Amino acid sequence: MAFSLLIFLLSFNISFAQEITPTPTSLSNYELPYPGLLPDNPLYFLKVARDKTVSFLIVDPKRKAEFNLLQADKRLNAGIYLLNLNPNEKKINLAISTISKGENYFEEALERVREAGRQGMDVSDIIGRLKDSSRKHQEEVAKLSQKSAQNFKASFEVQRKRAANFEIEAESLISK
Numbered sequence: 001m002a003f004s005l006l007i008f009l010l011s012f013n014i015s016f017a018q019e020i021t022p023t024p025t026s027l028s029n030y031e032l033p034y035p036g037l038l039p040d041n042p043l044y045f046l047k048v049a050r051d052k053t054v055s056f057l058i059v060d061p062k063r064k065a066e067f068n069l070l071q072a073d074k075r076l077n078a079g080i081y082l083l084n085l086n087p088n089e090k091k092i093n094l095a096i097s098t099i100s101k102g103e104n105y106f107e108e109a110l111e112r113v114r115e116a117g118r119q120g121m122d123v124s125d126i127i128g129r130l131k132d133s134s135r136k137h138q139e140e141v142a143k144l145s146q147k148s149a150q151n152f153k154a155s156f157e158v159q160r161k162r163a164a165n166f167e168i169e170a171e172s173l174i175s176k
Contacts, residue, residue, distance in 0.1 A: 030136040033070060035078035039098050040091070062121050065112035068105045069126070069133060075102025076137055083144055092148060096155045099141065103162045106130075106137070110169050117173065130170040137163035 037047045051071060058064045079099040082091050109130060117123050138160050145156035 030132040032073050032077040032080075032136065032140070035074045035081055038078050038081055038085075039094055040082065061112045061116040061119065062123060062126065065109045065116060065123075065126055068109035068112060069130060072102045072105035072109060072137075073133055075099060075105060076140060078102075080140060080144065083147070087148075092152050095144070096152065096159070099144075099156075099159050103137070103159055103166070106134070106163070106166050110166060110173070113170075113173055123173070127170055127173050130173075131167055134163050134167035134170060138167070 037044050055064065055067060055071075058067055075098050079095040079102070082095040082098065085091070109126075113123050113126055113130065116126075141156050141160040141163060145153050145160065148156060
């Protein structure tokens, strides 16, 4: 037994990892959260119901803004996953719809931040995240537009412009 353990331990090669500085592949280093179930999953309605319930139960405007930002980011990433997994026409339309709903969450997050600011809460941290997220949304939607067929480019451009407007709105919240 001891001999087997000794053979086992000695059979491993010791190696040291070289530290490599990652090269940025995108303009924004903002990380999108894992989307979980995708809208084409038959159980997706349960996720939507859960999210609506959680949103209803959050009364603090700053926390609700954070929740809505998370939902916006998850919806964007869900759209990305849909297109990367199976980019047929039905999935592209579903991805566009999903991203659009995510942008609705983003809009709601901005409104909750305004509300929190009116209540005297410190919202500078979430405003920074909103700006970073908006840049990421613009970047990712532009990538999706470049990869898509011509007949879908206009829909992606609408979503990219919405995200650009959200960045402007978030920037304007800093001065208030």
